Amino acid sequence: MRPRYIPNRGINLDYLMWLFTRISGLGIILLSLIGLGSAMYMGARLQLDLPTVLRWTFMPNPSHVVNSNIPDVTLGWATAFWQIMQYLIIFFAFTHAANGIRMIVEDYLGHTFWQPFVRALIALVWIGMVIIGIYVVLGSAY
Amino acid sequence: MAYGKYTGLEGWLYKGSVTYYAFALHRLTAMGIILFVGVHVAASFSMQQVLGTWGTTINTIYESWWFQIIVVFCVLFHALNGFRVATLDLFPRLLKYDREAVYLFWGIFTPIYLLTVYVIVTKALSGG
Numbered sequence: 001m002r003p004r005y006i007p008n009r010g011i012n013l014d015y016l017m018w019l020f021t022r023i024s025g026l027g028i029i030l031l032s033l034i035g036l037g038s039a040m041y042m043g044a045r046l047q048l049d050l051p052t053v054l055r056w057t058f059m060p061n062p063s064h065v066v067n068s069n070i071p072d073v074t075l076g077w078a079t080a081f082w083q084i085m086q087y088l089i090i091f092f093a094f095t096h097a098a099n100g101i102r103m104i105v106e107d108y109l110g111h112t113f114w115q116p117f118v119r120a121l122i123a124l125v126w127i128g129m130v131i132i133g134i135y136v137v138l139g140s141a142y
Numbered sequence: 143m144a145y146g147k148y149t150g151l152e153g154w155l156y157k158g159s160v161t162y163y164a165f166a167l168h169r170l171t172a173m174g175i176i177l178f179v180g181v182h183v184a185a186s187f188s189m190q191q192v193l194g195t196w197g198t199t200i201n202t203i204y205e206s207w208w209f210q211i212i213v214v215f216c217v218l219f220h221a222l223n224g225f226r227v228a229t230l231d232l233f234p235r236l237l238k239y240d241r242e243a244v245y246l247f248w249g250i251f252t253p254i255y256l257l258t259v260y261v262i263v264t265k266a267l268s269g270g
Binding site: 029104129132139 | 169172173175176179180183187190205210213214217221224225227228231232258261262265
């Protein structure tokens, strides 16, 4: 591990991302609890197995539950509300992850010639994953 | 731990160990989640677009019961420990109870995780 660069005090990108990591982390926990609680309310205990519950909890996409014992996904499971929830979770989770991997990489890489390239690569992967996420939400037939 | 020095067993048992292990495991589980979710997204995308059978193979591994035990550890640890970190950082007055917060975290994490593993294993053994 390299000695760490200490960012300046005050409002800058490092501070904002530090704050975003905390808030998005709490946000993901809240969104997951809403997803899990709603699934249980809609009868998940009898209709889903554990992996399906987990997949629904972290990505409330109808494709995640369509192959389970739910009689009709369009009743409650595939609505505009869950589409908004998916967009929120995609944005929070991928941004949280991209920033987290940037912090881990830069702890080992330090301020070198390669830093801007690594940042650009991570930003590219982040944008790509968000686009795939939006495609998945819009591409779900329900 | 001293930078660039071999500290042996005492290095692992030094005074800050409780919070340091939480920090190290937080990073480890973070990379685990990114790996699992990234591979799962790529595999599901390949299944949807019918790009060969490798996506189905990977998703079969992803959904197997023994793999779920690892995924649940990563997700539950990262969520609960992240909640601890966020709470302490947003309310810095609580930072003096840092070690106690880690003990509280393990006290909450352990029963939830063991119960989940129990459910996964009994379901797997009964063929559920």
